[in-house]
Amino acid sequence: METLTKKETIALRDKFIGKSCQLFFRKDPLKIVSAKGQYMFDERGDAYLDCINNVAHVGHCHPAVVKAGCEQMSTLNTNNRFLHDNIVLCAQRLVSTLPEELEVCFFVNSGSEANDLALRLAQIHTGNRHVIALEHAYHGHLTSLIDISHYKFNLPGGPAQREYVHVASCPDSYRGKFNDAKDEKSKIGELYANEIKDICDNVKTKFGEGMCAYIAESMLSCGGQVIPPPNYFENVYRHVRAAGGVCIADEVQVGFGRIGKHWWAFQQYDVVPDIVTMGKPMGNGHPVAAVITTRAVANSFLNTGVEYFNTYGGNPVSCAIANAVFDTIEKENLREHALVVGEYLLDSCQMLKKKHVCIGDVRGVGLFVGIEIVKDRNTREADYETATYIVSRMKEEHILLSVDGPDCNVIKLKPPMVFSKENVEDVVTTLDRILKEVRHNKEESFHQNRATRPIGASTEVIKETPNRKPGLDARIKSI
Structure with missing residues (x-):
């Protein structure tokens, strides 16, 4: 295949790819040509430490996963309407990790x-x-x-909210409607769950109908790496089921052992959903996903008389890859690894919080961590400018982070499961240095503007800093 320069790739993308298909780092996008483990490499061979790619769950291009896919593809790949071992073995493995009530699988191609x-x-x-x-x-x-998806339909150009869709508050204990600055911590989950009960009651009063479903990620990624309060889901599930609905746990971004303690994030809350969805990490980048539900829900689907099939969902190659991902997680003890490294990452970020006042909150479980950047710890006002500056500077240091949350002020860390303690040290050391730059730049801007700015003018200026050579060479040579 012809090799294009980065400039040529950008030109062809501009010409043929829809403008709404956005890239990371839009001003200076990365052209990634290869990857291995927790590192990605651009067209010049420069390495970037990947802290955000939860899709490459067991590491980019893991040899066992690649081998399983290649060998199965060279033998057979067909749709799942033929009897084949891979799909039933994969279903058996999935069910073995879940509560016994969840026992029926449907295979699809993506989390969506x-x-x-x-x-x-x-x-x-x-x-x-x-x-x-x-x-x-x-x-x-x-x-x-x-x-x-409130994350989408709430945008200025998004579709109008449907009459049958009801939005409850994000159960954020730091900057949410109910939070630990003004509410009793033990009551926060109950307060958020009471909103769900109110919605159920209002639907009954207004429409004379029961609920269909409550759906939520077990930990909220796009919402800003939010860890719901301990008693939240227990109360929510009770209210929804009392109103005739079922509870759906979206594990697309947080499942497959990412939290370390359990295979699935909902298990830390001691609840059992009626339906669990999973995707991205299941195929380590290959498109395979699944829905697991109870026998009762599956039988309702069967009794409609409408046959369900998915041409590619659960095909032999996809399931061979998914089985290899399971093997890798177990053989390499990646759940335990996520727990140990995740605790080290969380503790290290907490140390940064003690040094830098712009960090308002650090939260996470396993290799799912968020760092909330604020202008003032007392008001907890979001600091979008500083958060995006940090991500941009970290990219210059060849460490890839992203921001999310309603105010785009939460730095997200969801690296491949092979992320190491040495990687944590690289990230935290670099982040510490950049946070010092932020403080220095703000102080310098304040002193410069104090003598010249009009009364009432903003002092919030973040100055660009020169590029620095990344310190990842030794780490990269070892992979």
Whole structure:
């Protein structure tokens, strides 16, 4: 295949790819040509430490996963309407990690397909149409999912909120409607859950109908790396089921052992969903996903008489790859690794918080961590400018981070599961230095502007700093 220069690639993308298909680092996008483990390499061979790619769950281009896919592709790849071992073995492994009530699998190609099918299952099983989703939540790019994703339909150009879609507050204990600055910590989950009960009651009063489903990520990624309060889901599930609805746990971004303690993030709350959806990490970048539900929900689907099939979902190659991902997680003890390295990452970020006042909150479980950047710790006002500056400077240091949350002020860390303690040290040391730059630049701007600025003018100026050579060479040579 012809090799293009970066300039040529950009030109062809501008010409042939839809402008709404956005890239990371839009002003200076990266052209990535290869990857291995937790590192990505550009067209010049420069390495970048990947702290955000939860898709490459067991590491980019893991040899065991690549081998499984290649060997199966060279033998057979066909649709799942033929009997084949890989799909049933994969289903057996998935079910073995879940509570016993969750025992029936449907295979699809993506997390979006999984969540769409979950909604369809819920509608058929309950006979209801009203759905509760969370503020700032994102569940996929299909039309049915944009309709329930506040992260999308709340945008200025987004579609109008559907009558049957009800948005509850994001259960954020730091900057949310109920938070630990003004509410009793033990009551926060209950307060957020009471909103769900109110929605259920209002639907009954206004429409004379019960609920169809409540859907939420077990930990909220696009909402800003939010860890719901301990008693939140227990109360929510009780209210939704009392109103005739089912509970859907979206594990697309947080499942497959990322939290370390359990295979699935919902398990840390001691609840059992009616439907679980999973995607991205399942194939380590290969498109494979699944929905797992109860026998009762699956039987409701069967009893409609409408056959379900998915041409590529659960094909032999996809399931061979998914099985290899399971093997790798178990053989390399990646759940335990995520727990140990995740605790080290969280503790290290907490140390940074003690040194830098712009860090308002650090939260996370396993290799799912968020750093909230604020202008003032007392008011907890979001600091978008500083957060985006940090991400830009970290990219210059060849460390890839991203921001999210409703105010784009939360720095996200969701690296491949092979992320190491040495990687944590690289990230934290570099971040510490950049946060010192931020403080210095703000102080310098303040002193410069104090003598010249008009009264009342803003002092919030963040100055560009020169590029620095990344210190990752030794780490890269070892992989």
